[in-house]
Amino acid sequence: MSVAVAELATRSRVHYLNESYGVKSWLLTTDHKRIAILYMVSITFMFLVGACAAALMRIQLLEPAGAIVQPETYNKLFSIHGIIMVWFFLIPSIPAVLGNFLIPMMIGARDVAFPKLNLLSWYIYIIGACFILYTLIYGGVDTGWTFYTPYSSTYSNSHVFGAAAGVFIVGFSSILTGLNFIVTVHKMRAPGMTWFRLPLFIWSLYATSIVLVLATPVLAITLSLMAMERFLHIGIFNPAIGGDPLLFQHLFWFYSHPAVYIMVLPAMGVISELVAAYSRRRVYGYAFVAFSSFAIALIAFLVWGHHMFVSGQSVYAGMVFSALSFLVAIPSGIKVFNWTATLYKGSNSYDAPMLYALGFLGLFTMGGLTGLFLASLSIDVHLHDTYFVIAHFHYIMVGGSVMAYMGGLHYWWPKMTGRLYPDKWARFAAFTIFIGFNLTFFPQYILGYLGMLRRYAVYPAQFQALNVLSSAGASILGVGYFIPLVYLIWSMRYGREAGPNPWRAKGLEWETASPPPRENFEETPIVTEEAYAYPTRPRAVRV
Amino acid sequence: MIQVFNFGIATAASLFFPLHPPAASTIAPQVDYLYYFLTAFTLFFTFLIFAFIFYFMVKYRRRSEDEVPEEVKVSIPLELTWTLIPTAICALIFFWGSSLFFRNARPPANSMEVFVVGKQWMWQLQHANGAREINELHVPLNVPVKLTMTSEDVIHDFFVPAFRVKEDVLPGRYTSIWFQATKLGSFMFECAQMCGAFHSSMHGEVIVMKPDDFAHWLATNAPSQTMSSAGGQLFSQLGCASCHQEDSSGKYPQLAGIYGHQVTLRNGARATVDEGFLRSAIVNPNSEPVAGYSVSMPSFQGQINEVQLLDLIAYIKTLGAARKEAAIQ
Ligand SMILES: [Cu+2]
Numbered sequence: 001m002s003v004a005v006a007e008l009a010t011r012s013r014v015h016y017l018n019e020s021y022g023v024k025s026w027l028l029t030t031d032h033k034r035i036a037i038l039y040m041v042s043i044t045f046m047f048l049v050g051a052c053a054a055a056l057m058r059i060q061l062l063e064p065a066g067a068i069v070q071p072e073t074y075n076k077l078f079s080i081h082g083i084i085m086v087w088f089f090l091i092p093s094i095p096a097v098l099g100n101f102l103i104p105m106m107i108g109a110r111d112v113a114f115p116k117l118n119l120l121s122w123y124i125y126i127i128g129a130c131f132i133l134y135t136l137i138y139g140g141v142d143t144g145w146t147f148y149t150p151y152s153s154t155y156s157n158s159h160v161f162g163a164a165a166g167v168f169i170v171g172f173s174s175i176l177t178g179l180n181f182i183v184t185v186h187k188m189r190a191p192g193m194t195w196f197r198l199p200l201f202i203w204s205l206y207a208t209s210i211v212l213v214l215a216t217p218v219l220a221i222t223l224s225l226m227a228m229e230r231f232l233h234i235g236i237f238n239p240a241i242g243g244d245p246l247l248f249q250h251l252f253w254f255y256s257h258p259a260v261y262i263m264v265l266p267a268m269g270v271i272s273e274l275v276a277a278y279s280r281r282r283v284y285g286y287a288f289v290a291f292s293s294f295a296i297a298l299i300a301f302l303v304w305g306h307h308m309f310v311s312g313q314s315v316y317a318g319m320v321f322s323a324l325s326f327l328v329a330i331p332s333g334i335k336v337f338n339w340t341a342t343l344y345k346g347s348n349s350y351d352a353p354m355l356y357a358l359g360f361l362g363l364f365t366m367g368g369l370t371g372l373f374l375a376s377l378s379i380d381v382h383l384h385d386t387y388f389v390i391a392h393f394h395y396i397m398v399g400g401s402v403m404a405y406m407g408g409l410h411y412w413w414p415k416m417t418g419r420l421y422p423d424k425w426a427r428f429a430a431f432t433i434f435i436g437f438n439l440t441f442f443p444q445y446i447l448g449y450l451g452m453l454r455r456y457a458v459y460p461a462q463f464q465a466l467n468v469l470s471s472a473g474a475s476i477l478g479v480g481y482f483i484p485l486v487y488l489i490w491s492m493r494y495g496r497e498a499g500p501n502p503w504r505a506k507g508l509e510w511e512t513a514s515p516p517p518r519e520n521f522e523e524t525p526i527v528t529e530e531a532y533a534y535p536t537r538p539r540a541v542r543v
Numbered sequence: 544m545i546q547v548f549n550f551g552i553a554t555a556a557s558l559f560f561p562l563h564p565p566a567a568s569t570i571a572p573q574v575d576y577l578y579y580f581l582t583a584f585t586l587f588f589t590f591l592i593f594a595f596i597f598y599f600m601v602k603y604r605r606r607s608e609d610e611v612p613e614e615v616k617v618s619i620p621l622e623l624t625w626t627l628i629p630t631a632i633c634a635l636i637f638f639w640g641s642s643l644f645f646r647n648a649r650p651p652a653n654s655m656e657v658f659v660v661g662k663q664w665m666w667q668l669q670h671a672n673g674a675r676e677i678n679e680l681h682v683p684l685n686v687p688v689k690l691t692m693t694s695e696d697v698i699h700d701f702f703v704p705a706f707r708v709k710e711d712v713l714p715g716r717y718t719s720i721w722f723q724a725t726k727l728g729s730f731m732f733e734c735a736q737m738c739g740a741f742h743s744s745m746h747g748e749v750i751v752m753k754p755d756d757f758a759h760w761l762a763t764n765a766p767s768q769t770m771s772s773a774g775g776q777l778f779s780q781l782g783c784a785s786c787h788q789e790d791s792s793g794k795y796p797q798l799a800g801i802y803g804h805q806v807t808l809r810n811g812a813r814a815t816v817d818e819g820f821l822r823s824a825i826v827n828p829n830s831e832p833v834a835g836y837s838v839s840m841p842s843f844q845g846q847i848n849e850v851q852l853l854d855l856i857a858y859i860k861t862l863g864a865a866r867k868e869a870a871i872q
């Protein structure tokens with residue numbers, strides 16, 4: 001009987017999801033948790049659009065001569081795939097969904113520092129997304145997500161304006177989110193929550209926010225210059241009217257290499273949380289993991305030239321950028337070693353989020369190590385713009401960031417919705433994604449060294465077998481992403497009640513009800529212990 | 544598991560596909576060595592991390608909900624070890640990759656010259672004797688070949704997988720690569736930089752021939768004019784000769800012997816007269832004016848194409864050579 005009463009109590013309890021109803025209560029909300037949900041729905045929609053483009057590309061590449069579309073259409077497919085996945089899915093994924101939901105809860109605050117600005121960020125994102133969807137519907141853009149000049153500024157006949165405007169606009173959403181997080185972490189921490197008691201997720205997102213605020217304006221400037229050349233014919237990048245074609249690449253990669261870490265650092269933060277929660281111990285080398293995020297954020301600004309080793313830049317510049325690119329790999333390595341060491345003598349469970357975290361460790365390691373190939377000058381000359389590069393950054397972005405996002409979503413899902421998903425299905429999906437991912441992208445490493453180039457709508461016949469293998473893997477990967485979509489939605493209604501802390505994890509977010517009340521905590525928590533203060537027993541003394 | 548899985552794919556794949564393209568240039572085997580070293584290094588570390596993860600996940604799996612794990616102290620020496628060892632290995636790979644790159648950055652002095660112009664979506668190639676090819680490049684075996692490349696429109700990229708060379712081909716400037724073929728046969732070259740609708744069809748073949756066969760091919764395909772004589776004709780047609788001729792009064796720069804020399808610019812900087820300098824002096828004469836001349840030259844931007852520009856430059860280079868020979872005599 002007492003169980004039934006308790007159940008009734010949770011149902012009737014007022015929390016952020018049922019405190020008000022109706023479209024207006026969502027579209028005008030300033031609750032960071034509801035904004036996180038708005039972002040989640042929007043980026044999931046954009047992910048599906050980007051994934052459809054990828055599916056069509058993989059079908060096209062089943063045949064050397066191209067199975068379904070003309071080369072012009074194929075160029076538009078990979079362009080929209082890249083633009084959507086980078087700016088409308090990966091960059092907002094962990095920061096705007098998990099970060100928005102969790103940063104205030106993890107530091108014991110009622111909301112972010114500027115709740116209205118937070119809602120504005122989402123609206124800016126939606127306006128940017130509308131530009132992209134308009135571009136897609138009215139004929140697409142064919143420049144690739146990199147918008148290289150003078151192709152984009154002079155020669156392309158596609159909707160460069162719509163796409164560039166969409167990216168330009170969504171950048172402001174990133175900047176405002178970053179700004180909000182920085183101020184929140186500085187000003188809103190609960191009493192007793194010192195910097196070194198912060199969860200590593202907060203450290204990672206703090207570093208990410210700094211990169212967002214410093215790098216994104218450069219993207220806006222770059223795209224505006226490109227638009228000025230395209231529409232006003234002011235010679236900036238096109239040498240025929242007095243411009244410099246490489247200037248664009250310098251500016252673009254000055255933003256876009258740090259952007260890689262905008263996508264990866266939050267994922268690293270999630271992994272720290274997952275590994276700690278499912279091994280029930282403090283992350284090994286907490287300070288090393290925290291500071292390596294800052295080392296990465298700093299060096300990330302100094303390596304953009306590794307995208308230009310074959311662009312005709314000077315040999316000496318190439319060598320400096322190569323050396324710095326090797327350097328940026330070290331802090332990532334430190335993190336991987338520390339996460340692995342956390343498992344040592346842990347109480348390790350096999351829950352679905354942990355499987356995602358372990359998948360991340362393997363795939364991120366592979367992705368990181370293959371990055372060293374591309375950092376070494378003479379190998380990069382051969383590999384530049386081949387499928388090896390595609391495989392490398394998909395191991396980092398999909399094998400790393402998307403795995404972490406999925407893991408984080410599963411870990412915090414009970415907190416966000418108050419419900420548990422079916423664990424067996426979740427583990428099955430994690431496994432399917434892992435297998436599908438490797439089948440899709442591992443063959444691309446081999447294809448790349450053989451000389452198969454990216455952005456090729458048609459390709460030499462000797463590459464067909466590996467391309468078919470890759471497309472087959474992509475279909476498994478697609479199924480793997482589809483399963484969670486079904487059971488997560490199902491769980492919102494039919495899932496078991498989660499209770500405040502189903503994983504018995506540490507962290508302030510687990511000390512309040514699930515779903516949390518509007519103001520997160522009944523009363524402001526007072527922090528008296530380190531992050532991840534899991535109980536341990538003293539070392540066994542062997543006699 | 545991942546590495547077993549991946550290694551499995553790689554091994555199975557090697558039965559059906561080669562793991563590297565043909566190695567047909569002097570630098571190709573050197574690049575392959577480094578590639579295989581890095582592959583071994585990657586597999587080793589992936590194995591290592593996964594072996595540890597598996598061992599820990601099995602040995603320290605959660606046996607009961609209430610189990611309390613044993614305390615572990617952070618070891619600073621361990622942190623330093625896994626920071627410094629990867630740093631040392633990275634330094635090694637950096638030096639290996641860079642020294643190879645550096646050694647191959649400059650073409651040997653005796654290289655045979657070929658000129659490449661990329662445009663949407665074809666490659667025009669021209670030999671010094673004037674022989675022209677489209678999407679085909681004939682070269683002799685075991686002779687270093689230097690390509691001087693430019694684009695008529697967007698950025699392209701000249702890539703020969705079998706030679707392990709690649710370089711962007713930019714509008715408005717010259718870039719160059721070189722290679723020395725070590726195998727007879729034909730090898731594909733491709734455009735590696737996305738350049739528009741038919742980017743993936745912008746490819747061709749390098750045909751490596753025995754030097755005798757090549758000499759024969761070159762002779763039979765030679766047009767009536769070499770590049771420099773075509774350039775000489777342009778030189779008078781365009782009216783260049785009226786100012787830049789031998790006996791002018793010093794009002795205009797003299798071109799004989801200027802190639803390869805240093806000049807002082809109006810802003811005081813020094814510049815070496817190479818292909819790139821001459822190109823911008825013709826299409827954009829006021830960007831880097833040479834000191835001591837007050838009259839400005841009209842721009843030839845848009846009046847001549849990249850192939851004609853290369854002819855003109857070839858002609859100006861012979862003016863230099865003629866004077867040097869005269870000086871030696
Ligand atoms: Cu980069």
Ligand SMILES: [Cu+2]
Nearest residue numbers: 699734738745
């Ligand atoms: Cu091209």
